[in-house]
Amino acid sequence: MDVNNTLLTGVKPNQDGSRAATLRTRRGEVQLPTFMPDGTRGVVKSLTAEQVAGTGVQVVLANTYHLHLQPGEATVKKLGGLHGFGKWQGPILTDSGGFQVFSLSKLRKITEEGVTFKHPVTGEMRLITPESSMQIQLELGSDMIVAFDHLTGLDETEGGKTLEAFERTHRWLERCVTEFKRLTADMPASERPILFGVVQGGLDLELRRKSLELVQGSDVGGIAIGGLSVGETKEEMYRVLEFLSPLYDNSARPRFLLGVGDPPDIRYAIEHGIDMLDCVLPTRNARHATVWVEGDEKIHLTNAKFTEDTEVIDPGCDCYTCANGYSRGFLRHQFKVGEPLAGSLCSIHNLRYLTRICEEYRS
Ligand SMILES: [Zn+2]
Numbered sequence: 001m002d003v004n005n006t007l008l009t010g011v012k013p014n015q016d017g018s019r020a021a022t023l024r025t026r027r028g029e030v031q032l033p034t035f036m037p038d039g040t041r042g043v044v045k046s047l048t049a050e051q052v053a054g055t056g057v058q059v060v061l062a063n064t065y066h067l068h069l070q071p072g073e074a075t076v077k078k079l080g081g082l083h084g085f086g087k088w089q090g091p092i093l094t095d096s097g098g099f100q101v102f103s104l105s106k107l108r109k110i111t112e113e114g115v116t117f118k119h120p121v122t123g124e125m126r127l128i129t130p131e132s133s134m135q136i137q138l139e140l141g142s143d144m145i146v147a148f149d150h151l152t153g154l155d156e157t158e159g160g161k162t163l164e165a166f167e168r169t170h171r172w173l174e175r176c177v178t179e180f181k182r183l184t185a186d187m188p189a190s191e192r193p194i195l196f197g198v199v200q201g202g203l204d205l206e207l208r209r210k211s212l213e214l215v216q217g218s219d220v221g222g223i224a225i226g227g228l229s230v231g232e233t234k235e236e237m238y239r240v241l242e243f244l245s246p247l248y249d250n251s252a253r254p255r256f257l258l259g260v261g262d263p264p265d266i267r268y269a270i271e272h273g274i275d276m277l278d279c280v281l282p283t284r285n286a287r288h289a290t291v292w293v294e295g296d297e298k299i300h301l302t303n304a305k306f307t308e309d310t311e312v313i314d315p316g317c318d319c320y321t322c323a324n325g326y327s328r329g330f331l332r333h334q335f336k337v338g339e340p341l342a343g344s345l346c347s348i349h350n351l352r353y354l355t356r357i358c359e360e361y362r363s
Pocket of ligand 1: 317319321
């Protein structure tokens with residue numbers, strides 16, 4: 001499918017190992033590199049679509065697992081699909097549901113067919129397969145979708161499990177590609193979502209190399225790097241990213257690192273060839289009064305030293321919150337009394353902080 005090799009245009013390598021490019025999606029262009037906040041349940045927590053767009057964010061990620069369980073993809077579709085539902089009009093990327101099935105479900109059984117798990121609310125048993133993951137993501141109306149993979153690293157560090165997961169991930173990828181083609185056969189190329197294949201292999205570099213080769217050899221539009229930031233050390237994660245960086249092929253496909261959002265990690269990943277990242281970190285930190293300031297430092301606004309601080313979060317920041325003069329003292333007070341506006345204002349700041357990092361690599 002030639003269309004998969006023309007998704008990126010204007011690819012400009014920088015001396016630091018990063019690259020700038022434009023990604024074409026069915027919902028318009030995305031300037032890379034880019035950070036994508038997690039709109040877990042269809043919205044970025046505590047923010048309207050306009051507030052998210054105001055930070056410079058271009059793509060929002062939604063979680064297939066959560067939306068499948070509640071309210072269900074059929075309901076989301078009736079409410080206008082993800083774009084009509086949460087009113088975000090830019091491109092939306094959905095994950096496969098795999099990460100949550102593996103990380104949140106205590107009772108799960110992995111077979112060749114898929115993963116059976118217990119619904120956390122109703123208690124009924126559910127099965128997600130590579131095919132149903134494709135169906136759910138398309139039903140949700142996602143513009144970029146991710147293949148269903150077997151994640152390791154959360155509690156399975158033995159080599160045997162990693163190898164088994166690696167092999168299964170690639171058998172599942174073939175099934176995802178087949179199902180994706182079946183579901184999108186009647187769509188014009190310009191209206192098809194982009195399918196990302198996922199590179200696994202844990203911390204085993206040889207498995208990572210083979211996994212990348214298999215994903216790059218598949219009929220997918222994007223390369224996703226999974227199974228990192230799941231409990232390993234930063235050094236271990238950096239070692240995998242550094243190892244992979246010279247192995248990416250020259251196809252015009254975006255590279256997406258799942259689940260990484262700490263500013264130094266974002267810089268490291270981008271300087272090792274990554275184009276797209278997502279994480280709950282900026283908004284979750286913000287709701288807990290933790291914000292980034294110049295130099296990637298973190299400050300905790302509930303600290304008593306900010307009680308009478310008239311300064312904004314970061315005087316050099318151009319976000320809505322800082323530009324409008326909301327002081328550290330004001331925010332501290334609102335956090336102390338449980339006013340949700342404080343979390344929203346800090347989410348805006350943190351998203352702008354990460355988006356600005358990405359913008360530096362584009363210019
Ligand atoms: Zn700010």
